[in-house]
Amino acid sequence: MxxxxxxxxxxxxxxxxxxxxxxxxxxxxxxxxxxxxxxxxxxxxxxxxxxxxxxxxxxxxxxxxxxxxxxxxxxxxxxxxxxxxxxxxxxxxxxxxxxxxxxxxxxxxxxxxxxxxxxxxxxxxxxxxxxxxxxxxxxxxxxxxxxxxxxxxxxxxxxAGGGGIFYSIPIYEELGLEVPTTWDEFVANTQAIKDAGYDNALIQSFGDTWTSQIIMLADYYNIYNEDPDWADKYTANEAHYADTPIALRSFEKMQDLADEGLLNKDFASLTFDQALERMANGEGAQYPMLMFAIDTMVDLYPESADNIGYFAIPGDSASANGLTVWMPxxxxxxxxxxxxxxxxxxxxxxxxxxxxxxxxxxxxxxxxxxxxxGCTLPDDVPQAIKDMLPYFDNGNTAPALEFLSPIKGPSLEQILVEVGSGIRDAGDAAALYDEDVKKQAQQLGLDGW
Structure with a gap:
């Protein structure tokens, strides 16, 4: 993808x-x-x-x-x-x-x-x-x-591919954890993994700043599930991240992780490739990333095909559990x-x-x-892909915002690095990003801007 x-x-x-x-x-x-x-x-x-x-x-x-x-x-x-x-x-x-x-x-x-x-x-x-x-x-x-x-x-x-969180099946089994279907459950799982002595309970790799966007962008299903028309309102300058509570949650989730101190110690310098290697070799417990990365992990360590699972970014209610999808x-x-x-x-x-x-x-x-x-997948795909398919089968998917709106500000990854690093709070970040998109919307000549 x-x-x-x-x-x-x-x-x-x-x-x-x-x-x-x-x-x-x-x-x-x-x-x-x-x-x-x-x-x-x-x-x-x-x-x-x-x-x-x-x-x-x-x-x-x-x-x-x-x-x-x-x-x-x-x-x-x-x-x-x-x-x-x-x-x-x-x-x-x-x-x-x-x-x-x-x-x-x-x-x-x-x-x-x-x-x-x-x-x-x-x-x-x-x-x-x-x-x-x-x-x-x-x-x-x-x-x-x-x-x-x-x-x-x-x-x-x-x-098509999804955005969510890779997780270590052996670590989850060792600690008796269930795949979370709410954000609170996810935070609790991460804390339990950290308390068990795992330094990489939740990996972030801000050494490659583009990776800072995954949680926020892959959270879009939860916005769409509450308001399917939000992208149209956003494009028309009628809704924004800072003044839409469910959209603000995408920034707040990043702040939650920073406030609780749940990230790997070297989150600021770790690179994407290093993060994948930690997941593949069993050092890492969870890593927010797009599904495309499973290929590298399986190449690095073939056992990753069975040892790495996947779940969507959870919402605040188990009944609103679905996957944000990137179309091909x-x-x-x-x-x-x-x-x-x-x-x-x-x-x-x-x-x-x-x-x-x-x-x-x-x-x-x-x-x-x-x-x-007419094109289908067999039973022997990696477990992470098997975990992703039920979201499609059950209709619990939504396209990523970039497939619904042309607006995406150029400073998003830097803003999210600041939130994930504890430098900026979610409310300030959302307001700053709302300002960041204005110039682009005006350059595109969109109505309402």
């Missing part, structure tokens, strides 16, 4: 989601999407060459190359080549915007779903695929993340592509179980549910 707003470094993105797939087969080459063409009576011609632009994150490149290879084998009249040269973060965003605006965009490109897509002006610059029948293969929950009121523009190229990125094309028929054939393939099979056959595993119908 590509986390649109966390902007992980490329080295971090290479350590992503593990598992395997059992797939139902389906032929993607037997029918053509609307607007496509099969050639001129079977005469031998040179294949049409298409370029798929991706970033440099290793897993993303592996997925793209596996899917392209599977497509090329099934469609010898088209050759898709992966160009893994797009920079990470805002540099890549700006480069893509420039290429689209100047007519220099590649045939297709890998990009975020959700609110960041709106900055590409999709209605004027991207190929509208709303009338393509292959979209019926894509789960309905994904479609809004690649759509505007006027069209749909992308097909999912990876899996997508494949898009510029509106003025010279090879529309061939691009649509590739998109049709991406939105099929055949593309999942190509990924699996290439040894590129998945660590969350696919949003393409």
């Amino acid at each position: 590509t986390i649109a707003r966390l902007h992980r470094p490329a080295a971090v993105g290479a350590a992503v989601i593990a598992g395997a797939l059992i797939l139902t087969s389906c032929s993607s080459g037997t029918s053509e999407p609307e607007g496509s063409s099969s050639g001129d009576g079977g005469e031998m011609t040179d294949p049409v060459e298409l370029t798929l632009l991706t970033g440099t994150v290793e897993l993303n490149v592996q997925i793209a190359e596996a899917v392209a290879a599977g497509f090329n084998e099934a469609n010898p009249d088209i050759v898709v080549t992966v160009d893994a040269s797009m920079p990470s973060g805002s540099e890549g965003d700006n480069l893509l915007k420039t290429r689209l605006a100047t007519g220099d965009a590649p045939d297709m490109f890998w990009y975020n779903s959700g609110s960041l897509l709106q900055a590409l002006n999709p209605d004027s610059q991207l190929l509208n695929i709303a009338d393509q029948s292959f979209l019926s293969n894509v789960q309905e929950s994904f479609i809004p993340t690649v759509s505007t009121a006027n069209g749909t523009y992308g097909v999912p190229i990876d899996v 990125p997508a494949i898009y094309a510029p509106a003025d592509t010279e090879h529309q028929a061939e691009v649509l054939r590739f998109m049709e393939y991406v939105a099929s179980p055949d593309a999942c099979a190509a990924r699996l056959d290439a040894g590129v595993a998945a660590g969350g549910p696919f949003v393409v119908n």
